[in-house]
Amino acid sequence: MKEKLTRIRERIAKAAKDCGRDPRSVHLVAVSKTMPAEKVKEAIEAGVDILGENYIQEARDKISKLSDHTVSWHFIGHLQSNKAKYAVKLFDVIHSVDSVKLVREIDKQAKKNDKVQKILLQVNIAGEDQKSGVKPVEIPNLLKEISERENVSVIGMMTMPPFFDDPEKARPFFRQLREMRDMLQQKFLSQLDPSVSLDELSMGMSGDFEAAIEEGATLVRVGTAIFGERK
Numbered sequence: 001m002k003e004k005l006t007r008i009r010e011r012i013a014k015a016a017k018d019c020g021r022d023p024r025s026v027h028l029v030a031v032s033k034t035m036p037a038e039k040v041k042e043a044i045e046a047g048v049d050i051l052g053e054n055y056i057q058e059a060r061d062k063i064s065k066l067s068d069h070t071v072s073w074h075f076i077g078h079l080q081s082n083k084a085k086y087a088v089k090l091f092d093v094i095h096s097v098d099s100v101k102l103v104r105e106i107d108k109q110a111k112k113n114d115k116v117q118k119i120l121l122q123v124n125i126a127g128e129d130q131k132s133g134v135k136p137v138e139i140p141n142l143l144k145e146i147s148e149r150e151n152v153s154v155i156g157m158m159t160m161p162p163f164f165d166d167p168e169k170a171r172p173f174f175r176q177l178r179e180m181r182d183m184l185q186q187k188f189l190s191q192l193d194p195s196v197s198l199d200e201l202s203m204g205m206s207g208d209f210e211a212a213i214e215e216g217a218t219l220v221r222v223g224t225a226i227f228g229e230r231k
């Protein structure tokens, strides 16, 4: 595990340097879904400090088993509004916010927990029917909604492009998300509360994180390349 992580960190640093970025601007989210707590502990001891989980119940058990470790937990799976209360209690960042209804529920739960919940907007950049995420045209409306809520703070956007074997095929979707972000920063953010930020771009997984970094990713979500195949 330690060697795998070292290798991934080297690849992250190289991808960043190759396109003139500071390697410290890219953070590794180790995606530990389906992996037992012992394995996650091994990753933490090898230096992982951000973990990504997809399922609330599974994450709840793991987070409580690993509560001695000071790591940051990120929720990256699909979130139903009725599970928002658990997500808010457990996670530092929620990557998968994609509706006004969910924003309102997270805000309500965060208020109860006396917390400002950090979130990312999940964007369905390729417009695939079956995928979660907001369509690009819906982003301004959602950002406006968030900017009016005291206990939700948006820090960026996340996307999952269609699956390809070739990372070069995913690259245009990563680029589109970054261009969308740049456009919103230039044309729209000044109309909103200054707490609204789109600095973070969560994109890239085991098969394509280098392309994502070259296109501007600040959070790469890597599972298989760290933990091996999921059963």
Ligand SMILES: *Cc1c(COP(=O)(O)O)cnc(C)c1O
Binding pocket: 031, 033, 054, 076, 077, 160, 205, 206, 207, 221, 222, 223, 224, 225
């Ligand atoms: C599982 C998952 C990942 C990690 O995928 P790998 O190909 O195993 O690196 C990243 N992001 C999301 C949203 C996931 O569900």
